[in-house]
Amino acid sequence: MLVIPAIDLMGGEAVRLEKGDFATKKVYAKDPSEKAAEFRGAGATLLHVVDLDGARAGWPVNLDTVAKICRVKGIEVELGGGIRTLLDVEKVLALGVSYVVLGTAAVERLGLVEEACRKFPGRVRTGIDARDGEVKVAGWTAGTGLSAVEVARRVKAAGVSVVEYTDVGRDGMFTGVDAGGAARLQAEAGVEVIASGGVAGLGDVKACRLAGLAGVIVGKAIYEGRISLREAVQAAKG
């Protein structure tokens, strides 16, 4: 199983928010590419980058920073946040991003997901952000009335094979990851699931591995020193 460290970008810096609330911003690195190199050194092979400014604007914003992160050798980058047209998918993949994560688009515009999967097979993932089982979009500010399983089934039919499931209520809160919910999603929708949100310690990483998940995204727990990325990568190997 992959342990995937997260970098959230705002104004070119690596930041973290609590429960997706833009008012709770805390800066962890002025130069996010240095963090990327540090994470690679700890054994991570994939980096989860979220363009928070992009999520809010509706198009990718921190492109220079993303390009700089992509130039760090030996670690792949998946990018989400504000990618809502095929042109934007092409643009960020051209920067060196390995996988795009479509969030809002996966719910509102399945046609785009289909088209992107056709054009860039294996490189399109969808983020499914849910609170109390209901899928949230647009920087977690709007509800959809759709269940996570329903959205996962739809994107699978559109050609997506990896879904990233975030429990918005747990993100940045150290309440423990929803490994059970992620595993149910994986079983019921028949897609690979990467869990994120709420990871507090190595126990969460082990729980995700035992639940048979494809990976787990770890953010604040690393930045706040609650978890050692190196140990987490080891724990994921079993």
Place this chain on the structure above:
Amino acid sequence: MENALREVGAKVVVTHEAEKVRRADRVVVPGQGSMPACAEAMRRSGVSDALLEAIRKGTPVLGICVGLQILFEEGEEGGGARGLGILPGRIAKLPAGQKLPHIGWSPLRATASAPPLFAPMDGAYAYFAHSYAAPASAPGVSLTTTHGVPYCAALARENLFAVQFHPEKSQKVGLALLERFVHV
């Protein structure tokens, strides 16, 4: 349009040549006819690719009326139109029950994200002439107006700007906008 831009001090070249679009300091896309016809003509002449390049390299671009609509992915005019796909979403017909086309003056309301180009137009009236519009929820919407439903009157995405109304027919308010655009 040409006269209005000259009026505010711009040196104007009217062209459908891709090369001239690539070299321009600023680009205005007035949009001719229907969305399908306009998008198709721009693709055929290579102007759409030149426009995409210009936007990508940071040239200030202003789309007007159909010049706004073609920036989106698709439209329902004339049985369906494929736009340039720079902005996500669909250009839809204004709701039935309203007089169409909508020709006349409507008040503008600025959104919280309106850039300096559009923010001063909050509360002003602008001149519209259209039956199709972009949704008020489109990313980057800076001004909205209402004709049956609220819809996008102006939007901004970095160096890309577009308006559904006609600045060249919106008198002082319109000329002031063009003047700001010429100095962006």
